[in-house]
Amino acid sequence: MISGVKESRRDKIFLVLNYMFVFLAFLVVFYPLIYIVSASISNPKLVGSGEMWLWPKGITFDGYARVFQNSNIWTGYGNTILYTVVGTAINLAVTLPAAYALSRKDFTGRHFFMGLFMVTMFFGGGLVPTYLLVKELHLINTIWAIVLPSAASIWNIIVARTFFQSSLPRELQEAAQIDGCTNLRLFMKIILPLSMPIIAVMALFYGVGNWNSYFSALIYLNEAAKYPLQLVLRQILVLQETAAQGSGAMDSSTASALNSKAEIAALVKYAVIIVATVPVIAIYPFLQRYFVQGVMIGSVKG
Incomplete structure (x- = not known):
């Protein structure tokens, strides 16, 4: 925004809508990433039942251990x-x-x-x-x-x-x-x-x-x-x-x-x-x- 230029009401509404849209797009992109990371270190039973939906639960690194052991x-x-x-x-x-x-x-x-x-x-x-x-x-x-x-x-x-x-x-x-x-x-x-x-x-x-x-x-x-x-x-x-x-x-x-x-x-x-x-x-x-x-x-x- 140019310094000294006063924003109109429409500009402010447009700016707020832009921020809301960007935040929504961020959630849409960010949630699957967090879910995949959390599911990779969570108890698979909790993941399959839907109890784990964001943060990891029943943390286990058995999946990564099996990955590194699998030829x-x-x-x-x-x-x-x-x-x-x-x-x-x-x-x-x-x-x-x-x-x-x-x-x-x-x-x-x-x-x-x-x-x-x-x-x-x-x-x-x-x-x-x-x-x-x-x-x-x-x-x-x-x-x-x-x-x-x-x-x-x-x-x-x-x-x-x-x-x-x-x-x-x-x-x-x-x-x-x-x-x-x-x-x-x-x-x-x-x-x-x-x-x-x-x-x-x-x-x-x-x-x-x-x-x-x-x-x-x-x-x-x-x-x-x-x-x-x-x-x-x-x-x-x-x-x-x-x-x-x-x-x-x-x-x-x-x-x-x-x-x-x-x-x-x-x-x-x-x-x-x-x-x-x-x-x-x-x-x-x-x-x-x-x-x-x-x-x-x-x-x-x-």
Whole structure:
């Protein structure tokens, strides 16, 4: 607010409504986070009965102990890190050069190629043709089946192209070319160092997507040793649901055993959610400065 300017009654009402809306949005986002953290260290019986709805009750760290003792979870964790690092590197290696080329006005046919890219945003071959293609390329049950089909996002290419067009002056490129700089050297030595905001934004978008991805692994991977963490977590959820559904049609001792397993699975589930989320949350503060700059791409020009 500008100092010395008196607010009208409508301005005050608008400000109060804004604060109320922001506070409500904060509660909507904050409550699930607190619930997951509390459920991961609470007695699973109290969580399942609904007695624990905000703060932890019957505190236990058995879920985290089981997570750290489970070799499948650690294997999935390592696979997810590998898929995320390799996949994000490939994503950036494809997206940034393509976006820069499409941003150059002297690139003949850029509108034609951009039109072809745009078509893929609305039309796709479908799951079966894609699977047959991956199979014919002998990529089934390999890391390449996870990272190559999603090597580039057309939307991210458009965002990166907008950054190159609006944030990098053409005069800089012309001066470099007059000095004898080749296109490759111009891109590597000048464009990329000046493009840290968009690189950070693309790395964050692709990295989070690769970290949370499980469907491609579900379709293309056959060995449990190659499953990412998200697929391991999915198996835990399936185990919990199966145990809960099958306990009603069995004798009391068997049902009790299955219920116990379901409670343990629920406890591990919440612990794994925390373990799987912490790395992404920990990385974000280091990219926040660039991310804030990147999300404003094209909004202010000058």
